[in-house]
Amino acid sequence: xxxxxxxxxxxxxxxxxxxxxxxxxxxxxxxxxxxxxxxxxxxxxxxxxxxxxxxxxxxxxxxxxxxxxxxxxxxxxxxxxxxxxxxxxxxxxxxxxxxxxxxxxxxxxxxxxxxxxxxxxxxxxxxxxxxxxxxxxxxxxxxxxxxxxxxxxxxxxxxxxxxxxxxxxxxxxxxxxxxxxxxxxxxxxxxxxxxxxxxxxxxxxxxxxxxxxxxxxxxxxxxxxxxxxxxxxxxxxxxxxxxxxxxxxxxxxxxxxxxxxxxxxxxxxxxxxxxxxxxxxxxxxxxxxxxxxxxxxxxxxxxxxxxxxxxxxxxxxxxxxxxxxxxxxxxxxxxxxxxxxxxxxxxxxxxxxxxxxxxxxxxxxxxxxxxxxxxxxxxxxxxxxxxxxxxxxxxxxxxxxxxxxxxxxxxxxxxxxxxxxxxxxxxxxxxxxxxxxxx
Numbered sequence: 001x002x003x004x005x006x007x008x009x010x011x012x013x014x015x016x017x018x019x020x021x022x023x024x025x026x027x028x029x030x031x032x033x034x035x036x037x038x039x040x041x042x043x044x045x046x047x048x049x050x051x052x053x054x055x056x057x058x059x060x061x062x063x064x065x066x067x068x069x070x071x072x073x074x075x076x077x078x079x080x081x082x083x084x085x086x087x088x089x090x091x092x093x094x095x096x097x098x099x100x101x102x103x104x105x106x107x108x109x110x111x112x113x114x115x116x117x118x119x120x121x122x123x124x125x126x127x128x129x130x131x132x133x134x135x136x137x138x139x140x141x142x143x144x145x146x147x148x149x150x151x152x153x154x155x156x157x158x159x160x161x162x163x164x165x166x167x168x169x170x171x172x173x174x175x176x177x178x179x180x181x182x183x184x185x186x187x188x189x190x191x192x193x194x195x196x197x198x199x200x201x202x203x204x205x206x207x208x209x210x211x212x213x214x215x216x217x218x219x220x221x222x223x224x225x226x227x228x229x230x231x232x233x234x235x236x237x238x239x240x241x242x243x244x245x246x247x248x249x250x251x252x253x254x255x256x257x258x259x260x261x262x263x264x265x266x267x268x269x270x271x272x273x274x275x276x277x278x279x280x281x282x283x284x285x286x287x288x289x290x291x292x293x294x295x296x297x298x299x300x301x302x303x304x305x306x307x308x309x310x311x312x313x314x315x316x317x318x319x320x321x322x323x324x325x326x327x328x329x330x331x332x333x334x335x336x337x338x339x340x341x342x343x344x345x346x347x348x349x350x351x352x353x354x355x356x357x358x359x360x361x362x363x364x365x366x367x368x369x370x371x372x373x374x375x376x377x378x379x380x381x382x383x384x385x386x387x388x389x390x391x392x393x394x395x396x397x398x399x400x401x402x403x404x405x406x407x408x409x410x411x412x413x414x415x416x417x418x419x420x421x422x423x424x425x426x427x428x429x430x431x432x433x434x435x436x437x438x439x
Contacts, residue, residue: 004044009315016041016307030350031292034299042306050309054302062294067172071290072257073163076238077119078282078289079264081128083273085234086115090132092231102204102211104140105150106197108133112154113193116161117239118260123289126155126396134401143210144405145413146203148397152410153196153417156385156393159348159378160189162243163257166348166381169293170374173356177371178253179246184375184435191434192382192424199420234267293349300353308357316358328366332373332429335359336380343384344391351381368432375435379425386414386421 004012016037023033042050080086093107100106108129115125129151137147159166162182171178204211242260245251251259268274307313324330335355342351356377363373385393394410401410428434 004041009311012045012310013312013315030347031295031299034303034350034354038299038302038306041310045306045310050306054305058298058301062298069168069178069254069257070165070293071286072254072261073119073165073168074289075282075286076257076260076264077124078285079261079268080115080119081124081285082278082281083268084271085267086128087132088231089114089235099213101208101213102200104133104137105142105146105200105211108137108150109154109193109196109200112157113161114235114239116158117243118235119158123392123396125158126152126393127400129155130397130400138402141212144409146200146210148401148405148410148413149417150196150200152393152397152414153386155397156382157189157193159382159385160185160192162186162246163253164378166352166378167374168253169349169352170356170377173352174360174370174374176374180371181374182243182246182253183438184371185378187437188375188379188424188428188434191427192379192421195420195424196417199416230271238263238267296347296349297353300350304354304357313358313361317362320362328368331362331366332368335362336376336425339377339380340383343381344387344389348381348384351384352377369436372432372435376425376428379421379428383418383421383425386418
């Protein structure tokens with residue numbers, strides 16, 4: 001009987017990659033592709049005895065205590081999506097940005113930062129901004145591409161800003177402190193948001209027609225002024241409770257996520273919005289999102305476990321060093337290129353779980369801080385969320401955008417913001433202290 005091990009690790013790696021690509025092209029979900037390929041190679045390379053080792057790796061992934069933070073933060077985002085907190089926050093901020101050219105776009109980005117700091121999930125945030133901010137900017141006569149790009153890029157900030165789910169998955173995979181990752185990501189995420197704001201203000205200053213000020217008639221409409229205390233108190237309190245408890249060491253990430261859920265639930269109760277229908281919708285959303293993450297995690301963990309037993313991690317390490325010449329920065333840049341390409345076609349969960357068990361040991365061997373690399377990886381995934389052909393943020397926005405806005409127009413609108421993300425990524429690589437400021 002033919003054994004796969006006879007072809008060697010180099011050809012085995014190529015066969016594994018070709019099989020994965022072929023199955024993905026059939027439309028099979030990534031979780032089932034990785035699981036199936038892992039099963040084929042476990043049986044074909046080692047025989048049935050290897051299945052017990054694979055199953056033990058699955059248990060270690062799912063049984064991690066810190067993993068409890070993922071459904072908690074997703075539930076926070078779901079409760080936020082189904083409440084009026086985000087709408088009230090946007091209405092309050094819109095009053096503050098009326099006198100500034102480009103103020104509505106800036107206010108959209110500020111709201112995006114606050115919402116991202118409350119949830120850490122980009123899907124609901126992008127949809128919310130697409131419903132609230134995009135129509136208002138288009139109505140005021142904003143340049144279409146500026147309005148679309150600002151809305152979509154702002155909605156994707158949840159990837160970078162703590163409590164980012166991407167950082168949690170990286171922390172679990174790389175076995176590093178998630179609290180330290182949150183601290184490290186805060187400043188780079190803020191720099192990225194400021195780059196977005198600077199771009200909007202610069203474009204509005206150079207070409208005022210791209211971001212007209214609201215007309216006098218719009219300023220004097222009969223719309224009652226929002227309750228600023230009600231609009232700002234609950235979001236700011238939630239951010240302070242979640243991030244403050246983590247940064248001060250009062251609570252672990254898992255405990256802080258539970259506090260966040262409790263805080264959002266109490267906020268909606270005080271606002272009179274908490275009811276059975278809302279809880280049901282939020283729970284269903286949480287189950288779907290976490291189910292996706294867990295299934296991808298199971299498949300990717302199994303595949304990496306089998307590939308490790310095959311000697312694949314050492315093979316990839318040697319290949320990466322050979323291509324990059326063994327130089328530290330060149331190796332990092334080569335890994336960034338791999339992540340950018342993979343991010344265009346695969347879900348970020350799959351990218352993290354497939355590559356980090358291989359890349360993180362290389363990063364440590366080169367003498368780099370894995371906390372810094374985690375923030376760099378997260379910034380890299382920021383780019384993938386906006387990049388064609390499968391940038392998920394663009395598809396989220398398309399689902400709620402006016403019908404005359406095509407997917408192609410969304411991707412074209414995102415090109416300047418992708419450029420700004422690459423600038424932020426370059427700064428982070430050139431100045432690692434941006435992610436290690438707290439040490």
